[in-house]
Amino acid sequence: MTEKIKPVSDSTVKMNSLMNPSQANLFGKVHGGNILKLADEVAYVCGCKHSGFPCVTASIDRVDFYHSVNIGDLVTFEASLNLVGRTSMEIGVKVTAENLLTGAKVHTNSCYFTMVALDTSGKPTEVPRLKLENEEDERRNKEAQYRRQQRLDQRFKKNN
Secondary structure, three states, rough: OOOHHHHHHHHHHHEEOOOHHHEEEEOOOOOHHHHHHHHHHHHHHHHHHHOOOEEEEEEEEEEOOOOOOOOEEEEEEEEEEEEEEEOOOEEEEEEEEEEEOOOOOOEEEEEEEEEEEEEEEEOEEOOOOOOOOOHHHHHHHHHHHHHHHHHHHHHHHHHH
């Protein structure tokens, strides 16, 4: 039986969402939690497309908010695989906001989700290997390997 390998481009996902007043905080800006919820959803879709199984969020690593998101902005979430393990996948999500009246776009935040694929009995299951297609994929994969090692080192320190 041959090992299954899928390219990054097969599971890349882009999702848009219009921000409305029900998503705003007391300052009239969109709640960071709403942005994270949508980012988690797009990471889920990306993970499912790659693995062919439902996925759960195991961790969120490095959520950096660079700019606030305003009511009326069109927010774009771009998710792609950075790294796969045996049953887990690191998915990077880039978030941009566009002012529909001016056309101005700004990179609002980036975050990294670790998703785990689950089989029909709810147990972690193996995912296809990842085929890196270009220099950008290779750069993101190398950075993801570093983040993974940092997470493992942190876990080791907590358990000892």
